[in-house]
Amino acid sequence: MSWYLTLPLVIPFVASIIAYLLRSSPLGAWVSIIGSGLGLIASIALMAVVLDAGVIAGQMGNWPAPFGITLVADLLSAVMVLITAITGFAVAIYALSDITERQAKLGYHALFQILLAGVTGAFLTGDLFNLYVWFEVMLIASFGLLILNGGKEQIDGGVKYVALNLISTILFLTGIGLLYGMTGTLNFADLALKVEEVENQGLLTVVAMMFMVAFGVKAAVFPLFFWLPAAYHTPSFAVSAVFAGLLTKVGVYALIRMFTMVFDHDIGFTHTVLLWVACFTMVIGVLGAAAQSDFRKILSFHIISQIGYMILGLALMTPLALVGAVFYLVHHIIVKANLFLIAGIAKRLTGGTEVYQIGGLYKSAPFLAILFLIPAFSLAGFPPLSGFWAKYIIVKATLDVEMWFVAFIALAVGLMTIYSMTKIWAEAFWKPHPDGIEPDLKTLPNKPAQIIPVAGLAILTIIIGLNPEPFVIFAERTTAQLLDPTAYITTVLGETP
Amino acid sequence: MEQLLSVLIGILVASAVYLMLARNLLRFLFGLILLSNAANLTIFVGGRLTPGAPPLVPDGMDAPIGDVANALPQALVLTAIVIGFGLFAFALILAFRAYQSLGTLNTDEMRVAEPKEN
Numbered sequence: 312m313s314w315y316l317t318l319p320l321v322i323p324f325v326a327s328i329i330a331y332l333l334r335s336s337p338l339g340a341w342v343s344i345i346g347s348g349l350g351l352i353a354s355i356a357l358m359a360v361v362l363d364a365g366v367i368a369g370q371m372g373n374w375p376a377p378f379g380i381t382l383v384a385d386l387l388s389a390v391m392v393l394i395t396a397i398t399g400f401a402v403a404i405y406a407l408s409d410i411t412e413r414q415a416k417l418g419y420h421a422l423f424q425i426l427l428a429g430v431t432g433a434f435l436t437g438d439l440f441n442l443y444v445w446f447e448v449m450l451i452a453s454f455g456l457l458i459l460n461g462g463k464e465q466i467d468g469g470v471k472y473v474a475l476n477l478i479s480t481i482l483f484l485t486g487i488g489l490l491y492g493m494t495g496t497l498n499f500a501d502l503a504l505k506v507e508e509v510e511n512q513g514l515l516t517v518v519a520m521m522f523m524v525a526f527g528v529k530a531a532v533f534p535l536f537f538w539l540p541a542a543y544h545t546p547s548f549a550v551s552a553v554f555a556g557l558l559t560k561v562g563v564y565a566l567i568r569m570f571t572m573v574f575d576h577d578i579g580f581t582h583t584v585l586l587w588v589a590c591f592t593m594v595i596g597v598l599g600a601a602a603q604s605d606f607r608k609i610l611s612f613h614i615i616s617q618i619g620y621m622i623l624g625l626a627l628m629t630p631l632a633l634v635g636a637v638f639y640l641v642h643h644i645i646v647k648a649n650l651f652l653i654a655g656i657a658k659r660l661t662g663g664t665e666v667y668q669i670g671g672l673y674k675s676a677p678f679l680a681i682l683f684l685i686p687a688f689s690l691a692g693f694p695p696l697s698g699f700w701a702k703y704i705i706v707k708a709t710l711d712v713e714m715w716f717v718a719f720i721a722l723a724v725g726l727m728t729i730y731s732m733t734k735i736w737a738e739a740f741w742k743p744h745p746d747g748i749e750p751d752l753k754t755l756p757n758k759p760a761q762i763i764p765v766a767g768l769a770i771l772t773i774i775i776g777l778n779p780e781p782f783v784i785f786a787e788r789t790t791a792q793l794l795d796p797t798a799y800i801t802t803v804l805g806e807t808p
Numbered sequence: 809m810e811q812l813l814s815v816l817i818g819i820l821v822a823s824a825v826y827l828m829l830a831r832n833l834l835r836f837l838f839g840l841i842l843l844s845n846a847a848n849l850t851i852f853v854g855g856r857l858t859p860g861a862p863p864l865v866p867d868g869m870d871a872p873i874g875d876v877a878n879a880l881p882q883a884l885v886l887t888a889i890v891i892g893f894g895l896f897a898f899a900l901i902l903a904f905r906a907y908q909s910l911g912t913l914n915t916d917e918m919r920v921a922e923p924k925e926n
Contacts, residue, residue, distance in 0.1 A: 440884055447891045454898055458905075466906050468921040470833065473899050477840055478828075480895070484847040484888055491881070492854025545921050 313369030315360050316382040318353040319392050319431050322346055327424035334418050340407050343420040347403040354396040361389040366802040376803050377498035383437035385799050386789040391434040391564055394641055398556045398648045399427045401764035402549050405652055408757035409549040414459050426452035433561050437803055439487055439497040450476055456550045468542035475538035479528030486521040500803035503572045503796055512576055519574040519581050529562030532622055533591040536615045544607035548655025555614055556648030560640060563621050570625060571793045578628055585626035590720050593619030597727040606654040606664040609731050616724055617643050624705050627712060633790040635704035642697040642775060646686040649768040653683050656761050657739055660750035666738035673740040676752040680740050685769040687732040692725045697775035813853045820846035833903045833913040844892040848885045855881025
């Protein structure tokens, strides 16, 4: 059983070692692709097992929980691992065209695989301290990837990214110390049982807020998001795509995990805070995007605004709202990574990322225009694409609990998302290029490596959009597990043989 | 002893926050390392300071006999120190590179990635 859990972690680590040894040869990129491909197969296998069994757990080193390190996969973990593997595979292919020889020599492919391992580990672990360790694995790899180019911009963005993320890490660690002092355990399943026995429930709320701030920085919620738009537009496109798709979502995942399983003792307080945070995050993110004119900066602010929707789903804490949050999480990763990859193609065709300085893509590269429209419309929530269903479920959930104002905000933010997407469309695609360049998709170097991942992710968006039912049913099963963690707890602690 | 350490943690956090509010990146980093040490001490105190025998299991037994010290916080702190050290080393080099290529350690003047609107 535990091979299903360890393989998605072992594969990227092995791939990273091989890729590091082959960093000076063009084979390094292929090691990364094959590693990500095998990782994808392993995570599909994990998904199949979890779909069947509900929850599976493995004790590392055969130390029984809660003493040893536990790896657990419930449906939420499994789907996050799967979506990580899909994104990783797409970006690994894209890297063939995007990563220069110099970056590869500095160890891009090895760092990329370690990043995937860190993200996967964070999704699979069943232990709070282990989660901290996986966060660090992910962070140090992302630091390396961010400043790999070594230009002024990267260093400048890197300083802010590193500084704010390190503060969040230390807060997380302090929270772990305090929670351990109160409960005497760090295993999620054990924590879920022990927090009820804590005498001073007020103190527990204080620690919960510490975790909320720590994970809030990682998830880039208002008012803790400032590192994100400072850094995400500086690295290579492949790097920013995988960052945009995965890193903030690890924070969201950690919030969902902790605030459904462990910190559900004072929902009236913690989840009201989350509700306000979610509303501000949505609005500030979308307003920030409206003020930007750089392709990737617009998209960066949209990450923040979209995170707000996921947090909103968590804050409402109703079954339907959590279904929406899970659906949103999956849809968002695919769409967002795809948009950053398209920004890379647009840059290579037109020579810039500032939307006012580029143009003419619709006339000369209509295929790319279609590929852009799919994720862009999905992000804004046009039916019948995946974003429509995600937004629909969340808004329906807010209406069900009669929070009219929150529903209004969610809808208004969707409308303003269209405004930004229209800006990119009108400037980068529709208007003629200001320098008279007529970009041609045929001149694109290494074209298949760029088009295949983008088209593949776009097809996934369409599949989810046209056939949302199985995905919603899956999200409902996931939500049932989140709201009633009995199966999770018994599987981990092994009460039933 | 716990009270004494708690006060120490408080002093460390206060000095750390003071240092981190500075515009100078190097001061910020010094604050960060103080803060990470405060976090480590918090874990240590969180595990309760139990004077007792070393937590060793005698031959042929499953569990140690009598009151033994709690070994887990030390393991956690050790891990956190190692990770913190690695991250701090990286941050220090990054600050050095930032000074080399941007010519300043004043965070207010680091505006290359986000230029001011005119």
